[in-house]
Amino acid sequence: MSLTVRLAGPADLPAALAMDEVAARDAHRHDWLTRAFAGEKGRVARLALLDGEPAGFAVMGEFFSNPFLDLIVTAPAARRRGVAAALLTEIERVHAGQKLFVSTNVSNTIMQGLLSCRGYLPSGQVDNLDPGDPELFFVRPPAL
Template sequence: MAVAIRLAGADDAAIALAIDPAAATSAHRADWLRRAFAGEQGRGAQMAYLDGRPAGFAVMGRFFSNPFLDLIVTDPRFRRRGVASALLDEIERKHAAEKLFVSTNVSNAIMRALLLARGYLPAGQVDHLDPGDPELFFVRLPR
């Protein structure tokens, strides 16, 4: 099981839409993904492949002039096989000299545990983005 990471472009949006379960039920999410993969507002995306099959993706943006992981998604069929970790490895390597921010909902215990295990520090909370499910922010300090 080898995970390969590559830069993504607008042509990869359809693959991302097929991977992301939320895009199937949210026109807003699907539109946001198309725009992100097209590089709108300076965003960049990466695709992850597991044994040659599309298995996940990550979208990067900026947060107060710092790199911010906007979204990371693993295809449900490939979870717990190192896809998200491989994407994070690549992102962390690329931004090792900068503060790297990421957020996740309180309800996403898997992502919270992954971030804490990788040395991210709690950086705050924003309420009222998703009703009843606060957004927790984390930071990885420069290495």
């Protein structure tokens, strides 16, 4: 099994849209991804390839002048194969020495577990973004 991560751009958008179950049914998400993969507002997208095939992607943005993982998605067929961990490893490498923020829903216990194993610390909660599913924020201190 070969797993690589590279920068992504507008040409990779169709692969990202095919992986993202939310973008298939949510026009706002589809439009946001289109803009993110074009680099709008300084966003940077990365694509994970599993044996040469698109298997996941991540979009980085900014949160109070700190790097923020806006979104990380693993293709359904590639889940539990290290795709999200590989994307996160590359993002952590690029942002070494900086506070790195990420958020996830209370319902996303898999992501919470990944963040906990990697030393991320709880940083707060925002209610009312997704009804009945608060958003939890985490930070990776620069010393890690």
